[in-house]
Amino acid sequence: MKKLNRAQAPGRRYATFLKLGTGMVALATATAWVAPALAQSTASEMDEIVITGARKQPNIAGLIQAETSPKSRSTVTQEYLATQTAGQSVLASLNLLPGVNFTNNDAYGSSGGNIRIRGFDGNRVSLTFDGIPLNDTGNYAIYSNQVIDEELVNRATVNIGTTDVDSPTASATGGTINVQTRKPLDELGVEGKLSFGSNSYKRIFTVLDTGDFGPGNRTSAFLAASYQDYDKFKGYGSLQKKQFNTRIYEDLGGGDFISVAAHYNENRNNSYQTNSRATFASNYFADYNNTWVPQTAVNGKADTVPSTDSNYYNVRVNPSNTGNIRGQSRFHLSDDVMLTVDPYFQYTLANGGGTTSIKETDPRLIGTSKTAKGVDLNGDGDLLDTVLLYAPSNTNTFRSGVTSSLIWDIDDNNRLRVGYTLDYGRHRQTGDFSYIGADGTPLDVFGGKNSGQIYAADGSQLEARNRYSIAELNQASLEYVFKALDQKLTVVPALRLPFFHRELNQYCYTYTSTSTNVASLSSNQYCTTNPTITQTNLYRTPFTGTKDFSDPLPSLGVVYQITPEHQVYFQFSEGFSAPRTDNLYGVKTDQPGIVDPEKTYNFELGERFQTNWLMTSVSGWYTRYINRIVSALDPNDANNTIDRSLGRVDLYGASIEAGFAITDQVNFYTSGSYTHSEVKNNLAGPAGYVYNTSGKQLVDTPEWMAAGRVEYKPLDILSASIEGKYTGTRAATDVNDEWTTPFFVANFETRLDLPDAGGFKGTYLQFNVNNLFDRRYLNTISSSTSIATVAGKSSLPFYQVGAPRTFMGTIHTSF
Template identity: 35%
Template structure:
């Protein structure tokens, strides 16, 4: 018998009085639709199901650029007006003002949909096949505005044209109709359109009640079309359309200009297998497995690459011949340096490696057990990092981007009884070519290869329920992160904040950052917390708390400090930042409506951040990101909030 389950979330719009950025601007519009069809097959639990989901979001950016309160914890700085003013009026001349350009007024819209199929078939008494598949579609962007040029682009080579050069648009026509070729504020987000197919097949065979084997195959193919068109703003600084790709701004010749233009295919074919066995009257459980992933990247760059930092010049096709003639490309094999503009091109890259994993659990007594495991892992460089290498010839050593590999070990001691569940786990991970990704505010990723990194720590938790109505839970983690080598950097200027703090040096003409022995950015030293919950009839009351230690903004672990210069004067420098530790307490109360005939109904009250702690939840960071950097931003934790929900189940 088939079962149809459908869910509809009504479209709604909210004007948020306390947006995530805590500025006087914030708007969210959301609509969501879900549906599912389920068909049972026979009496073995076999089935086929098909589900679909569609979600549409329209919202502005959360977080904010760095504010002094990110370090001082001064709560009075939490709420503020956007710098450009709101409401405001966009300049009607060719000299732009700040209206509509604020970080908080950047939009992050998305249209996403997927269709998912799941199934399970019993092929024989102990042989089971499951097949799952999905198709996903995404249209999304993120980013802000630009002061676009109405003039043509010209440089010292004699080239003149339209396009996007050095991150700036040049349209060669009057965009706002004032009769003057100056500049005008336009929307310029980074657009991504994704089509993704996923398929997973698992074949499981139970040799007997104590021994099982499984073989699986996974397929994942995603087509990413990444563009960067420009769009117009209305008089109040709001985009006419948050998706400029729908109606992009054209240049004088009718070309739709953009700041990036590339198409990528990310494909994975993976086979995996595992054996699970139990021995000595089920006291010993063993897992032996492995997987062999084959990653393939098909990259198509339609713009000219000008640096290894990901900078490109996007030239309309009708002007590319002139641009190539005036901007010749060259590569010095001896120094490994490239100059000029690398041509639009396509590349194919492949990564594969056998990745074993083993684990075992042994019950010393019915309550006490020990366990251990080992796994080798592989992480492929991001597509952004791979595109950055296009400045180098395809077969050169400089063009190669190594994948991250790691070996991870853990060992634990566990105790389980009717009233107590507890575990202590020690873990160790050794990385080669540790890849850490930082995202800029336009949604483009940049990879940092930290080289070898060691991480280790201890996780512990205990849950105690003296009576069924009361449960107490405690957890804690200690994390050690240690970068092994100093990282190469572009320069170490003697007057820079990083040099004044003694965090960089030059050796044999190469500049290095002092990252050896430092912690990875964003990695806290410890986390701990707990929850106390009581069940009193129809009422459930819970309180929980979590403390997070301080975290560094960058991998050189620099802190804001005062230094004495050679002339004897003092200077405040900003080689980085260390965000302080914070504790958040939440409270929840739930009342079951079962006593009034609604078995699956309840009323729930939640209070988050009970003591209204002001803290930095997450932040952008990089290898040597400075606290004074204009590109750095933080996401402040949400202030105290109270919410009530009526839950009705069918």
């Protein structure tokens, strides 16, 4: 274990920090910076250096990196990311890794996608960006189209089945993904990229690096911006994305530093329509309609809503504004003691569009008024009409927190690390009604959130949803790194102690469904000030409640370096996922045991062989998954779905990964994974019906996946690569009565480097083809319990389809 000697350590000892606890220092720094953190936490980054003994590990083609961590881990670096489609989500570039399956909603990434790792969906995988958590505070969802531009990513690391000891998460039963921003460059320069492609795709990216400046030339910064715009590959509409990033880095000497970064992302998307398997079989490009029929407004006539307007593409939108400020820092308090502090702040405003038809005499429009009979929504002078309103479900989140660690290098073979994490999110969910323009375009994509509100006769705002939640994570952690046998053996016991608090404030009434459609009790809300509430089918009145969840999560990692090239490792860890807000709003919180935390016990044994020209990794693993939460028909009322426990699931499998630098001109990468999942219990349905889930596989979890990539560089200025992935069959229902077919998708890339000229350098032309063989396949799955009709109700799984063959050309230069 390498330590800094006194000559290397910074002269200033920051003695005042010694008088404060790690958590107090972290909170004070967070308040002072009003900011957040970076990819992996600073302390976890230091742990890697300690365990590996090197600050930069060798890799092959940017797809496989030498790893010595006592856990299953895969890493992709900028070398590989630079070959991918410009503007693509970094999560899509993880798709070749073993056990990882990412389904992209289109070829360019702005419409989002879904990631799974060894059977665990994105809500059960922790995504961090420079150490700060990106999963939604309410439902833990990952929004892949809001991640930082790939050009600014130094690397992305996947911990499979386990977390870092300081991971700021209450949901990671399936592992973590850490995305790390690059540092500013030490020389002044500008980099630019311009891309064009299929579906009228266009994108521009530029970044300015200041180079070193300030006293001692120890400060550097970058400022980056990008814009992309393209048409949907099916149906009507387009997707636009703007992004801005900046980072300033101050080198304090002796390895100490302070960094502050900021990120802002804005999406304005028309959504792709999901459909059943039968619909896509008859029309692969089925989507929302492009015909808007203006609604009539005639006095004395009961005007109605044209039947096609609710599925008009311009009311099916997905806007989002997201941003964060991130801080990172490391301070030596003495030669052997370090303090890391990573504070952050995040902001989110987003919705998924949608409409609702409202009668002008709806009780919600009367409210507490004693005289009004309704509100004339269309201005035709009567109260006879039904009017289509824009009714998005807005989520507005303000989130702040800090991850901090105190690290003591006891000697060359012993290190102790104590950490504290705070993550505090205020989660506001509203359904703000507003009007739709005469051409079918919402007057504001966020509805009545900011303007254009619709009011009842008593002055109250018309809303489809109104709730406020707080999610607060307080977490302590302890890790010990011990080395023995000439540092060939590394043992890392650790303990994570999360305490998670949810505060629930439901301001609306919850009703059960009375229609032929099945409604979720977490979303079937009726918001009104009207005192004459109908008691029929009333499930719950407005309420306030709290729920607390905690569990000690031990882990143990062991690595033995047999030779400099050959190592074996063992990993045990426990995972924990607290219920989501929707889980809790849909049940009565005074009924204990209905929704409990999910828990995992993970075991893995692996072997690695690593040289500069050949790297391999093989592992076998087993996970016991307790209390998996699913959404299914309420056994007591077939009109509703509720979230409840499916019970125990056992998972086991094997993974292999290899990179081979065959010659200086040819690199080869391959991976494969086998994942077996088995549900252990049946699920009770309504009217005595039993869903036969026992012995079935988890949804959207292929047993077999295999991937490969070959890169060939016949000339110093010319390279080409082809990569592909096979994805096996996936169950689309919990009962396994509908499956997808397996598919293979290949991508091609070639690049030509141009000579430096006129002050321009690093200039190249790049050409990408996605879905090279133009395969058609079912992509992202919105699963259901069963396709069977139960108690008169049925719920088919719905899908996204894969984008067809897509072409893109890019020119890059810098000066």
